[in-house]
Amino acid sequence: MKRIQLALLLCVVLFATGCPNTPKVDFANPNSFVSKINAYLQDAQLKCDCLSRQHSFNEKEKRCNDDAFSGGIEEAKIVRNNAIDLAVPVIDGMYSEFINNIENRREKTDFIADVIELASSAAIGSIKGPQRSIQIIGIALTAFRGGRKSSDINFYKQQTTPILIDKMDGNRAEVLAIITLNQVKPIGEYSMGKAIKNLADYYNAGTLVRAFNQLSHDTANQTQTSETAARVVRGEDITPSKIRTVQETDLSLELLRQRRILAKRLRDALSMAVPTATAGDTVARTAEIAKAKTDRDEKVKAVRDDLGEVWTAITQDDKFKPIVAQMKTDTALTNSFNLVEATATTDELAAPELLKLINVLTTKIKDNPELRASVLGTLQTVNK
Amino acid sequence: MSTISYPGSATLADLCRNMAADQADGNQKLVSLEPIVNETSGGAKVNLNQATYAPADILDILDDLNCIDVSTVAGNGQAAEAGHTYTFIWRGKIFVQDKLTEVQVLGKSTT
DSSP: EEEEEEEHHHIIIIIIIIOOOOOOOOOOOOHHHHHHHHHHHHHHHHOOOOOOOTOOOTTTTTTTTSOOOTTTHHHHHHHHHHHHHHHHHHHHHHHHHHHHHHHHHHHHHHHTTHHHHTTTTBBBOOOOOOGGGSSSSSSSOOTTTTTTOOHHHHHHHHHHHHHHHHHHHHHHHHHHHHHHHHTTSSTTOOHHHHHHHHHHHHHHHHHHHHHHHHHHHHHHTTHHHHHHHEEEEEEEOOOOOOOOOOHHHHHHHHHHHHHHHHHHHHHHHTOOOOOOTTTTOOHHHHHHHHHHHHHHHHHHHHHHHHHHHHHHHTTTTTTGGHHHHHHHHHHGGGGHHHHOOOOOOOHHHHHHHHHHHHHHHHHTTOOOOOHHHHHHHHHHHHHO | OEEEEETTTTTTTHHHHHHHHHHHHHTEEEEEEEEEEEEOTTSSSEEEEEEEOOOEEEGGGOOOOEEEEEEEHHHHHHHHHHHHSSSEEEEEEEETEEEEEEEEEEEEEOO
């Protein structure tokens, strides 16, 4: 019954009131900004396809070059993210205009009152509360059955449009969150095709049709307790993380604990105060400052030596070589490797970078118990 | 920020232990949790808990996580008690053995 009422409501809103149901997009005009964005997305998809297959892209002929482009995968991710960053504000702009139109129209016409009049047995209402508990269908509108008052109509006129807009805002925020989270993924996991699909979802989320559908879905879900507080994700198969054994998780925590011992020693050493020398210092004061500096330097050196011992043990072990080699290709770590490998680097500069490299390596060996045990053994020896 | 999805069928203790381990392995700290129903392309509905982590200095990670079922009066009392020694991280509903359950997550640093 609720669905029939919803269908009636939807038809009336869309056809009887003449209210726009989607943000306006002029795809027919090839010179419009939107059409240009669309063409840009099409090009970006082709380009991503070429780059992700490690070929460069021929901009003129819109095809892949027959070459080998080693940085293609990373470049494809940049192209994809740029395309998303360009398209999202355009969709946002169209949505803002659409909302303004709805608001203006609500002032001029009986946008919702007409619906209530026609669907006299239908019920439209609202419940204050969190987004998901707001419902538009299924609330007994008893005021309309026993003879309605004009104040009631005004109340529902004022309430219903904001609910729809809130719903659209909520739908859009959900999709945008998905897009944003996916932007960090490599192109292999989040392709340009998926990005375009999500952009289309983002546009559709800001339509009245989707708002009504979602409200209907939310209402139906309220009969199923298990779904009321859970977001439903469709069209994407999420692989859950494996639940690890107590031994595995204990190993992770022990690895962290051992790294933290070194990190804490380094932080304490680096935070040791060394007074600033001034021209008027006495001999005793100068000696005091020199001693403070020596103490600090010795402590920093000691930590650097220990971190260096751990890192050397790792880099000299053949089992770690592929991982270290992979880390060296990460541009975010180039500076760390340079500083650690340069003999002239001071202890103060090298020690934090060594710690950083050890920390990054730990994330890389998360699923390898043998390597984790090896690193833990070295850390425990150093920290003894 | 990164996310890890855990099976909604897991016990609260298993989930908590794994989140603590993922904090440690990823040099990150837990920010929030969200229950998700994943309608897979095969048509199945899979309950998941999606944890969001933020990159963190390893000294700032609250490595000892304490997850408490606060759907009962006793659980609420336990959470209030734990609040004296642990730092509040997140509270809300997640799947515990596939049932949506109000949970509070607290943490403290052991170093």
